[in-house]
Amino acid sequence: MEIDSMKTPSLLLDLDRVKRNAARISDITKRNGVRLRPHIKSHKCIEVARIQTAGHDGAITVSTLAEAKAFAANGFSDITYAVPIEKGKFGEAIDILRGGVKLNLLTDDAATVTDLDNAAGKADVKFDVFLKIDCGTHRVGVEPLSGEALSIPRQISDAANLNFAGILTHAGHSYDVKTVEEVRGVARHERDVMVDLAGRLRSNGIEVPTVSIGSTPTISHADHLNGVDEVRPGNYIFFDAYQATLGSCGFEDAALTVLAAVIHRDRSRKRLVVDAGGIALSKDRGPIHIDPACGYGHVLDIEGNETGMRVTSLSQEHGEIDAGSDEILDRFPVGSRLRVLANHSCLTAAQHSHYNILENGKIVEKWKIHSGW
Amino acid sequence: MEIDSMKTPSLLLDLDRVKRNAARISDITKRNGVRLRPHIKSHKCIEVARIQTAGHDGAITVSTLAEAKAFAANGFSDITYAVPIEKGKFGEAIDILRGGVKLNLLTDDAATVTDLDNAAGKADVKFDVFLKIDCGTHRVGVEPLSGEALSIPRQISDAANLNFAGILTHAGHSYDVKTVEEVRGVARHERDVMVDLAGRLRSNGIEVPTVSIGSTPTISHADHLNGVDEVRPGNYIFFDAYQATLGSCGFEDAALTVLAAVIHRDRSRKRLVVDAGGIALSKDRGPIHIDPACGYGHVLDIEGNETGMRVTSLSQEHGEIDAGSDEILDRFPVGSRLRVLANHSCLTAAQHSHYNILENGKIVEKWKIHSGW
Numbered sequence: 218m219e220i221d222s223m224k225t226p227s228l229l230l231d232l233d234r235v236k237r238n239a240a241r242i243s244d245i246t247k248r249n250g251v252r253l254r255p256h257i258k259s260h261k262c263i264e265v266a267r268i269q270t271a272g273h274d275g276a277i278t279v280s281t282l283a284e285a286k287a288f289a290a291n292g293f294s295d296i297t298y299a300v301p302i303e304k305g306k307f308g309e310a311i312d313i314l315r316g317g318v319k320l321n322l323l324t325d326d327a328a329t330v331t332d333l334d335n336a337a338g339k340a341d342v343k344f345d346v347f348l349k350i351d352c353g354t355h356r357v358g359v360e361p362l363s364g365e366a367l368s369i370p371r372q373i374s375d376a377a378n379l380n381f382a383g384i385l386t387h388a389g390h391s392y393d394v395k396t397v398e399e400v401r402g403v404a405r406h407e408r409d410v411m412v413d414l415a416g417r418l419r420s421n422g423i424e425v426p427t428v429s430i431g432s433t434p435t436i437s438h439a440d441h442l443n444g445v446d447e448v449r450p451g452n453y454i455f456f457d458a459y460q461a462t463l464g465s466c467g468f469e470d471a472a473l474t475v476l477a478a479v480i481h482r483d484r485s486r487k488r489l490v491v492d493a494g495g496i497a498l499s500k501d502r503g504p505i506h507i508d509p510a511c512g513y514g515h516v517l518d519i520e521g522n523e524t525g526m527r528v529t530s531l532s533q534e535h536g537e538i539d540a541g542s543d544e545i546l547d548r549f550p551v552g553s554r555l556r557v558l559a560n561h562s563c564l565t566a567a568q569h570s571h572y573n574i575l576e577n578g579k580i581v582e583k584w585k586i587h588s589g590w
Numbered sequence: 591m592e593i594d595s596m597k598t599p600s601l602l603l604d605l606d607r608v609k610r611n612a613a614r615i616s617d618i619t620k621r622n623g624v625r626l627r628p629h630i631k632s633h634k635c636i637e638v639a640r641i642q643t644a645g646h647d648g649a650i651t652v653s654t655l656a657e658a659k660a661f662a663a664n665g666f667s668d669i670t671y672a673v674p675i676e677k678g679k680f681g682e683a684i685d686i687l688r689g690g691v692k693l694n695l696l697t698d699d700a701a702t703v704t705d706l707d708n709a710a711g712k713a714d715v716k717f718d719v720f721l722k723i724d725c726g727t728h729r730v731g732v733e734p735l736s737g738e739a740l741s742i743p744r745q746i747s748d749a750a751n752l753n754f755a756g757i758l759t760h761a762g763h764s765y766d767v768k769t770v771e772e773v774r775g776v777a778r779h780e781r782d783v784m785v786d787l788a789g790r791l792r793s794n795g796i797e798v799p800t801v802s803i804g805s806t807p808t809i810s811h812a813d814h815l816n817g818v819d820e821v822r823p824g825n826y827i828f829f830d831a832y833q834a835t836l837g838s839c840g841f842e843d844a845a846l847t848v849l850a851a852v853i854h855r856d857r858s859r860k861r862l863v864v865d866a867g868g869i870a871l872s873k874d875r876g877p878i879h880i881d882p883a884c885g886y887g888h889v890l891d892i893e894g895n896e897t898g899m900r901v902t903s904l905s906q907e908h909g910e911i912d913a914g915s916d917e918i919l920d921r922f923p924v925g926s927r928l929r930v931l932a933n934h935s936c937l938t939a940a941q942h943s944h945y946n947i948l949e950n951g952k953i954v955e956k957w958k959i960h961s962g963w
Contacts, residue, residue: 225678226963258906280907300865300907301853304925305598325854326924356908357854357863389905480674481698481730490730492673496940497963500873532762533631533936534653534673535729551699552677563906567869570962589943590599590870 218580220519221554223573225478226497228565229556230572230584231521234472235454239268242436242453246273249442254278254297254429256451259563262572263291264584269454278449282309287587289318297321297429299385299449301349301357303329307336314342321382323347325359330372330379337378345382346373347429350414352407354389361410370423383427383446384418386411391434395507397464404435412444437465457562458515462504473566474517474556476573477536479549489538489549493557495531499568503560514557518548520578521556528557591953593892594927596946598851599870601938602929603945603957604894607845608827612641615809615826619646622815627651627670627802629824632936634960635945636664642827651822655682660960662691670694670802672758672822674722674730676702680709687715694755696720698732703745703752710751718755719746720802723787725780727762734783743796756800757791759784760822764807768880770837777808785817810838830935831888835877846939847890847929849946850909852922862911862922866930868904872941876933887930891921893951894929901930 220229246253255269258280266277266288276295279285285296286309294317302310302322313320322344324330330346337344348369351358359365373381388407391400407430415425430442431449433456442448452459455473456466477493503511512527516538524545530537536557540546549555559565566572567588574582593602619626628642631653639650639661649668652658658669659682667690675683675695686693695717697703703719710717721742724731732738746754761780764773780803788798803815804822806829815821825832828846829839850866876884885900889911897918903910909930913919922928932938939945940961947955 224682224963301863301924303851303853303865305851305927309597329924332925355856355859356905356910478676478678480676483728486728490674492676495872495874495937499868500875500937501868502873532729533940537729551674551702552705554678564868564873567906590597 220476220575220578220580223476223580225476225554226493227476228569228572229474229476229575231472232574232576234470235265235268238454238456238470238472242450243272245436246448251442251445252276252447254447254449255454256280256299256449257284257288259451259454260566261587262584263288265454266293276447278451281590282306282313283589284587285313285318285320289313289316295319297323297347297449299323299387301325302333304332304336307333310344311336311340311342314344319345321345321347323349323385325349325357325365325369327365327369327372330369330376334376334378343378343380345380347382347385348373350384350386350411352386352388352410353403354387356389358386361414366414367418367421370418374423381423383425383429384411384414385429387449388430388432388435391432392459392463393506397438400434400438400463401440404439407435408439408442408445415444433460434463434465452563455562455566458511458558458560459504462507462511468515468523468558471558471562473562474521474558475565477555477557479551479553479555482546482549482551484543484546487540487542487546489540489546491536491538491555491557492534493536494534496533496568498528498531498536498557498559499561499564500531501561501564511560514559517556517558519554519556524555593849593948593951593953596849596953598849598927599866600849601942601945602847602849602948604845605947605949607843608638608641611827611829611843611845615823616645618809619821624815624818625649625820627820627822628827629653629672629822630657630661632824632827633939635957636661637957638827639666649820651824654963655679655686656962657960658686658691658693662686662689668692670696670720670822672696672760674698675706677705677709680706683717684709684713684715687717692718694718694720696722696758698722698730698738698742700738700742700745703742703749707749707751716751716753718753720755720758721746723757723759723784725759725761725783726776727760729762731759734787739787740791740794743791747796754796754799756798756802756819757784757787758802761803761805761808764805765832765836766879770811773807773811773836773838774813777812780808781812781815781818788817806833807836807838825936828935828939831884831931831933832877835880835884841888841896841931844931844935846935847894847931848938850928850930852924852926852928855919855922855924857916857919860913860915860919862913862919864909864911864928864930865907866909867907869906869941871901871904871909871930871932872934872937873904874932874934874937884933887932890929890931892927892929897928
């Protein structure tokens with residue numbers, strides 16, 4: 218199908234770029250001798266995960282149990298649910314485990330370890346459980362130098378119905394810095410605090426099967442990964458305006474755009490409005506700490522070339538664009554097609570039901586997005 | 591079902607509040623003798639639209655053709671698609687019309703009128719077409735005092751395959767003001783420019799069947815609606831933190847909350863993290879121009895009482911909450927349930943597949959949300 222006969226708004230996914238992005242991180246992990254366990258929350262798509270895990274052991278990371286179930290139903294059998302577990306989800310997790318999947322959980326809460334051990338015992342199952350470490354993001358996890366960083370691993374190891382899987386962290390704060398040099402610093406710190414903690418646990422007699430780290434910026438810029446067992450980047454498979462602005466990739470690596478139609482043209486204010494609004498793009502504000510004028514996405518023409526325009530404002534089904542000049546306005550009458558390279562591909566993808574796969578300038582397939590909880 | 595056995599995150603909809611909000615706007619329209627054509631983009635739910643339109647003629651407004659199709663399939667036969675039409679959607683609009691639905695379109699673009707007339711002629715259908723007016727929001731529409739405000743209605747009236755349906759506006763800028771008195775000013779202006787334009791069109795010999803206005807803030811505070819034929823408020827059915835902060839309702843009128851589970855508790859930073867993040871809540875920033883500390887939503891306990899906390903930061907599946915005190919932290923260990931009254935109910939609802947209907951403290955039904963494009 219031709220792009221300009223597609224319904225708008227809809228997602229376009231550039232397959233060549235996806236394959237190139239997959240190969241790039243695959244190479245980094247092979248060169249460093251670490252397991253690649255990509256975070257599929259960024260795309261929620263079976264076909265994309267198959268591209269990512271080709272040549273690897275098929276391990277994946279998920280952010281919801283709905284993702285775990287959808288991927289388990291499609292042959293993925295080693296899944297880490299990388300959000301701290303809480304008791305309301307024990308039943309569903311047990312069901313997934315009983316379906317024959319190795320579902321790894323994580324926690325940073327001693328009371329939850331006790332509850333999970335009891336629930337696993339009653340259900341006659343065993344869970345592999347990571348301790349979540351806060352390596353500086355301050356979102357979830359325990360501090361690596363805290364007493365809990367030693368006591369919870371021991372508690373998990375000693376629990377009758379749990380296996381201690383290791384320690385896991387995510388350097389989310391690598392998104393908040395401004396330069397590649399700062400990303401490198403975060404990457405070094407993420408690795409070093411984890412390797413240090415693993416050493417202290419081992420010298421305290423606690424086996425640490427896996428040291429798991431990962432974010433797209435830190436994997437893109439790590440100087441080495443000695444002492445690390447696996448990495449869990451997600452966003453790299455599509456990249457986006459955020460990562461390109463941060464220097465993790467070039468804008469020509471960003472694989473996901475939203476096709477939109479011009480629905481309004483205002484010559485006096487030199488503005489365009491498209492039918493991709495806050496739902497189609499998401500309201501993620503992007504890398505405003507680096508590019509205060511980033512708006513809600515770069516505006517490309519239908520071939521994918523930069524027009525110089527940005528989406529400046531969003532309402533539910535309207536995206537407002539500053540065109541700036543009459544020359545630009547002349548190019549895009551009402552009914553024209555544009556493509557928006559969104560700020561944050563993970564959140565944009567999650568707004569849609571499927572990807573339209575773009576290869577050699579044509580739409581060749583539709584791939585489903587497994588949303589919900 | 592009990593609330594605390596629900597999966598998280600999930601939407602809770604308080605049915606009594608929905609009915610009360612529906613009755614309130616229904617009364618205003620009856621008292622003012624105007625047609626109520628509620629905007630169902632706020633909820634995308636057949637059952638909610640039936641509550642809204644009870645005692646009225648069943649006319650509705652939609653923001654996507656997917657909504658139009660879903661509601662047409664469920665018995666709604668008078669539908670205004672209130673986003674400017676562009677040629678890529680002509681075919682789908684013709685299909686809906688042929689299905690026996692009165693689908694009203696709108697435009698602000700003379701070239702599109704010509705194209706639409708040609709397409710309707712080829713398909714042997716007739717469309718009812720509104721001129722979209724910009725009453726001050728500066729999003730879409732023509733200026734009421736511009737030449738196009740007279741020429742496009744004449745063009746539509748003269749077109750062989752189009753009926754001129756009237757003039758339509760939306761005072762979206764009523765969301766951007768700070769006080770109820772300012773909302774009243776926007777409401778007066780919205781009404782007066784439209785009634786004035788209708789008069790000028792009529793004195794130019796152009797029949798104006800319908801003068802259509804509407805937003806939740808302006809309908810809530812209009813002093814009178816003389817000269818107006820129909821109103822299209824949407825958000826009022828649920829209200830939200832935005833409208834309560836703006837004074838369109840009280841916080842006790844807000845009907846939609848997101849049930850979430852505590853997944854992390856941090857005593858040193860006095861923080862909680864819940865499993866409702868940027869996808870479950872949307873990243874709408876809310877009424878920050880009035881309440882700079884509004885964050886991404888008020889945090890309520892499971893009974894729906896304010897806790898004093900706000901969601902301060904969002905990532906994909908994590909919502910971060912400043913708890914402020916040890917007393918609050920003691921109340922909410924990992925595994926506790928909280929409810930988040932989101933900033934903007936329309937965008938939050940659009941993130942989910944269904945509402946869980948809450949009546950007398952229990953979940954009594956599930957109602958589907960018709961998303962997508």
